[in-house]
Structure formats: C-alpha cells, structure tokens
Amino acid sequence: MIQWDRLSTPATYSPGNNPAARRVSIDRWTTYAEDRLESSELERFEAVVLPHLDAAYTLARYLTRNDHDAQDVVQDASLRALRYFAGFRGGASGEGRAWLLAIVRNTAYTWRQRHRADTLTTEFDEERHSESVADRHPGAAVEAQSQRAALRRAIDDLPPEFREVIVLRELEGLSYKEISDVAGVPVGTVMSRLSRARRRLEEALCADPEDC
C-alpha cells in the first residue's frame, strides 16, 4: 500500500542545487518528515471545511441540478479552498461556512460556463417529467408528493442567481450579509433577489390565480 501522505513529506526539505542532495538517505528523510509544515495547516483546513460539506454539496446540487456534477464541483472547490486557505483568517464556524460556500458557488458558475452546452439541455428527471395532471388525483400522500415535486420544479426553473439566494436563505439559514458575501453582491441586491425569487415561486406554485 502506498502511503500518499508520507510521499509528500520530503517536499518541505530544500537542498538547494547540491547534486549530492539527490542521494539523500532514508534516515535523513525521516528526520525532515518531522519538520512538515502542512500537517497542522491541513488539520485546520479540515476542521474548517469538513463540517460544512453537507451545506456545500446541497448548494452545488441545486446549482448544477445533478449529483455527479455537484460532486465534481465540491471536489474541485475543496482543492481551490485549500489553495486559498492561507488567506482565510476567519475563526467562527459561520465564517468558514460562508467562505466555503462562496468558493463552491464560484466553482459552480465557472463549471457551468465550461459545460454550457450540456446544461442548456435539461436532463430527464423522473420526478419532474413524469408528473402529469392525471397524477394529481386526490389522496393526501399523492397530494403531498405532487406538491413536493411542484416545488422542486419551481426551484429548478429559477435562474441560478435566484435559486442560490433561496437555498442559502431557506435551507442554510444564512443572513443577508452572509448571502451577500457568498454571492458577491451588495445586501440590497440580496434583498431584492430574494423577494423576486419568492414572487416567482408563488406564481409558479399558485393553483388559483384569483388568490395570487
């Protein structure tokens, strides 16, 4: 079994340009392994990032609208996060969450641009496309199921800028200020986007136009 974490250890050792250093012995390697800088930084990184992985995946899942892409985005975002981690000075758990979600969000948008051709054609989704008027017959369970499906469809049909504020606010419970940090827009924009998103959802879900 290859021990990858051990493989990376000699990297902190810098022998300069001395060719003799190429023949450094295993014993010396073991010594230098103790100088390893990354290990504490890596632990700090894991402590900040791993607790928010569910939130990260949920946001990615809503932005990409499928599991596979969401996993790629979060995986990619976590590596970006590690690269920027030196610049992250936040302490509180909430700051770590907003910081990670901002990176996930940006990664998802970059990813979407790169795969624009793919994402324009909406994939077939059992839940979304199988529902028909005939399915909406009375019965509490069916009713609930159908309402759930309608909600999912309404969310998926929102532009991503609206979808993300709904997810961040309603599912993650972020404050306007935190959402503004994640989405990179002023608080006033967060406020108006949330309101417009909710109006669109109401309109999409409204069964009786008289009532809306």
Next chain:
Amino acid sequence: MTHPAFEAQLDAYLDGELAAPDAAELEQHLRACPECSRLERRRRSLSAALRDQLPRFPAPDTLRAGVRAGARAEAGRTARRRAPSWGALAVAASLALVAFGSRQLALRGAAGEAITNQVLASHVRSLMPGHLTDVLSSDQHTVKPWFNGKLDFSPPVYDFAGSGFPLVGGRLEYVDGRPVAALAYSRRQHVISVFVWPAGQGGGRTAGPGDATRQGYHLLHWVTPAFAYWVASDLGLSELRDFVTLLQRGDSAATAAVR
C-alpha cells in the same frame, strides 16, 4: 397588486432583517391593509413549505473521502510547488520512489527502471480524486493551448472519442528531472495517462526497456523523432495497444501534415 419595494421590505421583515423602527411601521401597515396581510400569509406559508419540503443533500461518503484525500495530496503538491529549486523536486521524486513499495527497485538504480517507476507513480497518483487533470476538457483545442507557457514544447493532443477513447484533460507532471505533459484519456471506467516530452531530452535520453507491467498497470514506451512517449493504464493490454496504435497514427499524420 402590491409594490415590489414593499414586497422586498416585507420579505426582509419576515427574515428578521428589518431594523426595529421600520419593522414597527410595517407591522402597523399590515394591520391596516388586508391585501398586504394576505401577501404576508402567503410568504409565510411559502417559506414553511420550502423549509419542510425542499430536500437537503448530505455529502456522499465517497465525496467526503475524496475531499480528504484530495486535500492531503494537494498539501504535498503545494509544498512542492513552493520548493525553490528543481533539486528539491528531484529529491522529492527520488524519495517518492524509495517509499514506493518495493525498495529494491529504486536502489537498483537503473535509469530506465527509475523512469518506469516515476511514470507509474504519477499515473497512480493522478487517480486520486481531483488529481486526474489540471485542465478538464474533452476538447483538444482547449487542452493543447493550456500547456502554453507551462512547458517549453507543445504536446500532441488528440481526441479519440470516435474510437472509444475520449480525451478527459491534461496536467503537468514531473518525470526524470523535467516538467512533462500528461494527458488523460478514458476507456469505459479505465483511465489512460499519456506522458509526453521532447525526444532526446530528460527521460528520452535514458528511457529503459520498452514495456512493463507493474502492480497491475501496463506501461508502454516508445520514441518518435519528435517525442518520447509513456502510456500507463490498468486497461487490458490488447486494448491499450489499440490505443497506442491510434496515438502513433495520429502523431505520424500530424508530422505528415507539417511536411
């Protein structure tokens, strides 16, 4: 019909984001205006429905493990990038070899053997989550220019999607004392790494025995007038040879086109 600015105020109020004096004023208005209080009720029930019924997606275990493994591998890579000299990289590479399972292999010291092992180590490492590609694209015209400014040569990049070997992307690797291009192709669930560098340089000079099988991976090697190639994969040998044939054909076609 309510005014959008009022709606946004109401939403902020319901989200607990409205300052106290504004909130008091708004509450007063809600008591007086039936239309606005209907809107308030609709918004409250919408929020409740979203919170109750929209699914949350827990990160799958594979993703959680992938993030951890990726971070650990990346931490090593970042440190190596920070290293000031190629010498340090050479030490890292040679030590990696020593640590790489069978100690006697590296100690045997044959240069060709060393390159075989470096190629294998690079390939295996690339299979860790998040390490397969630095540039992720099945478009050869995206991948090839990506290497500009990162290498002192432009590696041949093809897309064999039509033959069942789609291009996945590219990355930089470090083999035998020089940065080289690594291209990832796929065949079903298998990944094929192609390592390329100018012939006669670095590994090209000391390339050892052509083909090898190590730890379940096949490693194929050849040299054209322009480039030295290594191919590594766990794909069956006959299919891998098919792939190599495509690659060699692509390369000679490109050379012919230049002439």
